[in-house]
Amino acid sequence: MRLLISGLLGMMFSLSTMAAPITAAEQQPLNLHAIAMFFLFVLGTLVITWWAARQTHSTADFYTAGGGISGFQNGLAIAGDYMSAATLLGLSSMVFAKGYDGFVYTIGFFVGWPLITFLMAERLRNLGRFTFADIVSYRLDQTKIRTFAALGSLTVVCCYLIVQMVGAGQLIKLLFGLDYSIAVMVVGLLMLVYVLFGGMIATTWVQIIKAVLLLAGGTTLALMALSRFDFSLENLAVKAVEAHKIGWDIMGPGSMLDNPINVASMSLGLLFGIAGLPHILMRFFTVPNAKEARKSVFYATGFIGFFFLVVMILGFTSIVIVGTDPQFFVGGNTQGALIGGGNMVAMHLAKAVGGNLFLGFLSAVAFATILAVVSGLALAGASAISHDLYAKVIKKGQATEQQEMRVTRVATVGLGIVAILLGILFEKMNVAFLVGLTFGVAASTNFPVLIMAMYWKDLTTRGALWGGFAGLVSALVLVVLSPAVWVTVLGHEKAIFPYDHPALFSMPLAFAVIILVSKLDRSRQAELERSAYDDQFVRAQTGLGAAAAVNH
Amino acid sequence: MSSDSTQRANCCQQIRTNPKFQLLVKERAQLAWSLTLLVLGLYFLYMIVVAAIPSVLHTPLQEGGHLTWGIPIAATIIVFSWLMTGLYVRRANTRFDQLSQSVLEETRV
Numbered sequence: 001m002r003l004l005i006s007g008l009l010g011m012m013f014s015l016s017t018m019a020a021p022i023t024a025a026e027q028q029p030l031n032l033h034a035i036a037m038f039f040l041f042v043l044g045t046l047v048i049t050w051w052a053a054r055q056t057h058s059t060a061d062f063y064t065a066g067g068g069i070s071g072f073q074n075g076l077a078i079a080g081d082y083m084s085a086a087t088l089l090g091l092s093s094m095v096f097a098k099g100y101d102g103f104v105y106t107i108g109f110f111v112g113w114p115l116i117t118f119l120m121a122e123r124l125r126n127l128g129r130f131t132f133a134d135i136v137s138y139r140l141d142q143t144k145i146r147t148f149a150a151l152g153s154l155t156v157v158c159c160y161l162i163v164q165m166v167g168a169g170q171l172i173k174l175l176f177g178l179d180y181s182i183a184v185m186v187v188g189l190l191m192l193v194y195v196l197f198g199g200m201i202a203t204t205w206v207q208i209i210k211a212v213l214l215l216a217g218g219t220t221l222a223l224m225a226l227s228r229f230d231f232s233l234e235n236l237a238v239k240a241v242e243a244h245k246i247g248w249d250i251m252g253p254g255s256m257l258d259n260p261i262n263v264a265s266m267s268l269g270l271l272f273g274i275a276g277l278p279h280i281l282m283r284f285f286t287v288p289n290a291k292e293a294r295k296s297v298f299y300a301t302g303f304i305g306f307f308f309l310v311v312m313i314l315g316f317t318s319i320v321i322v323g324t325d326p327q328f329f330v331g332g333n334t335q336g337a338l339i340g341g342g343n344m345v346a347m348h349l350a351k352a353v354g355g356n357l358f359l360g361f362l363s364a365v366a367f368a369t370i371l372a373v374v375s376g377l378a379l380a381g382a383s384a385i386s387h388d389l390y391a392k393v394i395k396k397g398q399a400t401e402q403q404e405m406r407v408t409r410v411a412t413v414g415l416g417i418v419a420i421l422l423g424i425l426f427e428k429m430n431v432a433f434l435v436g437l438t439f440g441v442a443a444s445t446n447f448p449v450l451i452m453a454m455y456w457k458d459l460t461t462r463g464a465l466w467g468g469f470a471g472l473v474s475a476l477v478l479v480v481l482s483p484a485v486w487v488t489v490l491g492h493e494k495a496i497f498p499y500d501h502p503a504l505f506s507m508p509l510a511f512a513v514i515i516l517v518s519k520l521d522r523s524r525q526a527e528l529e530r531s532a533y534d535d536q537f538v539r540a541q542t543g544l545g546a547a548a549a550v551n552h
Numbered sequence: 553m554s555s556d557s558t559q560r561a562n563c564c565q566q567i568r569t570n571p572k573f574q575l576l577v578k579e580r581a582q583l584a585w586s587l588t589l590l591v592l593g594l595y596f597l598y599m600i601v602v603a604a605i606p607s608v609l610h611t612p613l614q615e616g617g618h619l620t621w622g623i624p625i626a627a628t629i630i631v632f633s634w635l636m637t638g639l640y641v642r643r644a645n646t647r648f649d650q651l652s653q654s655v656l657e658e659t660r661v
Contacts, residue, residue: 100609103626104602110630111595117637118584118591122644237618251620252610253602260603267599291645298641305630312626535564541577542567542652545560 030177033360034367038176041209041368042190048205052198059404062199063130063383064285069204071292075299077204078283080211082113082274082300083307084373085171085366088218091308092346095315096323099240099250102315106308108267112274113301117294120275123454124284125293126543127536131380132281132446133388136453139532141461141525143393148468150388152445153278155472157381158418159438160277161374165423166431168370174340175347175363181424188420191374195382195412200286203375210372213365215303218310221346221362224353225317240319245335250319262499269503273439276446279380290543314346322348378415385411433484436500440479444471444506452514454540457533460526463518471510478502566659576651580644587640591633598629 060066069077087109095102128134133149165184172183194202229236237251244250274280287293326332328339328348338344347366351359386408391399399407449468452459479485481497518526539545567573601608609622 100620100622100626103622104599107595107598107626107629111591111633114591114633114637115588118588118640233623234617234619237620237623241618251618252622253606291649294641294644298637301634301637305634308630309627534568535561538564538567538573541573541580542656544563544567544656 031175031360031363033357034176034363035360037360037364038367041213041364045194045202045206045209048209049194049198049202052201052205055201056197056199059130059387059401059408061201062405062408063379063387064282065200065204067286067288069286069292071287071295072299073204073208074283074287074292074296076211076303077207077286078280078296078300079303079307080207080214080369080372081280081283081376082304083211083214083369085167085369087307088214088311088314088366088369089343089346091311092315092318092349093343095312096318096345097342098254099244099246099316099319100252101254103312104253106312108270110305110308112271113297113304115271116275117297117301120451120454121284121293121297122290123540124281125287125290126540126546127454128281128285130282130285130387131383132278132450133384133392136449136464137392138453138536139529140453140459140464142397144461144465146388146392148465149446149449150384150393152276152441152449152468152472153384153388154381156276156278156438156442156446157377157384157415158422159434159441161377161381161415161419162422162426163431163434163438164370164374164377165419166426166429168367168374169423169427171366171370174344175366180427184420184423187371187374188416188423190371191378191419192413192416194371194375195378195416196409200282200379203372203379204286206368206375207372210365210368211303214369215307217362217365218307218314221350221354221358222310222313222317225321225349226313228321228353229317236316236320240316243320243324259499261504262501265499265501265504268507269436269439269443269501271443272447272507273443273503276442276450277438278384278446279376281450282376282380282383289546311346314349318345318349321352325352328352374419378412378419381415382408382411385414430484430488432500433479433482433489436482436484436502437475437479440475440502440506441472443503444475444510445469448507448510448514452511456518457537458518458530459514459533460518460521460523460529462521462523462526463514463516466517467510467512467514470513471506474506474509475502478506563659567655570655570658572651572658573655576648576655579651580648583640583643587636591636594629594633598625 055066056062058066091102091106091109094105124132124135127138131149131153133146133153136149137145165187168187169180169184172178172186173180176183178186194206198205226236229239240250241248246254283296284293287296322328322338322345324334325348326334328351330337330339338348340347347359347362350362354361386404390407391397391404395403445468448471449464452467453464478497478499479502481495482500482502483495483498484500486492486495486497609620609625611621613619613621613624
């Protein structure tokens, strides 16, 4: 999952009263170290894109790197998808502000991964080829289900793209001192180059490089920070309790009881939303077989878990190192607001222990992170348009490879333009609600339909459509009625739906409707769909007939 | 095309009736679902403790110390659930893949 900075932060703001929203970010003076290092990253990735472009010949190369990515590489790429600027900056700021409560959230961000390993990874690989719609429509009506799945994918992709673009603009304004709209355009254009020419091969490698940089940067930062405490956690705890406003309360859970239903709804959305994000699901088709698919989640889960532990250390050490240093506070007042807003904790820590050069490095990594996320999203969106809507629905599977590739490229350019325009349009908006929407829709539309298609024999086209739409519509309506839209955006006094995350309500509704409508479906079509499950089941278990890898 | 699909149906029929396939399905389901319950159960248990009896996590590891039980417990949940994915992947990549390979080999086209 790729959470963008303002997104995750927005989500946290809605749960806590942490700091001023990121939209208040002030433009900073030009940061030349950061710009130079980011330039190096871009240069490196462009060379990779050029290399990838020479290997991208077919639609399989473009969508899934020909299935030629190894489990370890794909594990890094998946971890890269999940370890975004938001996890680095957002979670460390969370720990900085609230202490142990930050740990509780972090664990919530993590536990979805083991479940994907146990229940989904191998089936995804065995049943799918390019998009998750391949799996859902395996035995259901191609036209209707693919249209629906493409709609679900595009909704998630567009919401998330906006969140990412707005976050990129704000973050870059802060870290690099560049103008917001220039930042948005740079992200949009680089993404276009990666995806358009290098397809999945380039996108995957950009993601891998970024993941390695982020892991290395985060670990180095944590070690440098810990060295100030002689690598003793007890020592760190003593000083952190001394330094923090709420003192001893940072060492245990605190304000979780304030709104347990919102927390439950958020964790449910996170837990199952991951398994409904099209750009994450797509990663499972880039490996040669189910064995590598399993390995890739194992590596990904390991990297993500390790990174989260590192982030917790960053948050805790910041309490002492950043929290007591007047140079990081507005007006030098350590009781007041942090310079650059509440999300800049990890960046300040980088400056405190590693100087301007390390700060520049970490800023460049944060920018690279957003770029890699946006590219994955664009690729997922483009494949929903060209593979699902154009090749399978409009052309009924009769499109030639050249035609499909042409549509993919047009779709990518279209998505790039839309992303830049929406990014600029939403500059002043608080986009927190879009994160609720992204995960709400992913968990209540894509995930229920996908998991039922894989596991439940009695699923029918009618059930999947009704249930999927019930999840989609209820998630949309609940988000509109939630405080993030009803109060913050529309300016009403009091929200009609009191929680920011709809999943606790919309996901069970989707499942209920899927089951009810499928059970009541007595059509002949439904009979055929149920009887086709047995063959699908054999393929899911053994990989019989699954698409093989292409050699490069 | 139609002879192709009859052949496929025939194949699948053979596989389904193969006792090794039934064993594979049973073992995989048992392992996958019990690990799912274990990890989810552990997470929900933790969340219940967080919400209902937070003082447990707030107790110092040692008398007079500042590190609390909550910290190693949080780290353990992450590491433990990762090790469980390792367990599943290892079993699936050896035992389950062998079973499924021999099922495919025994299937006559």
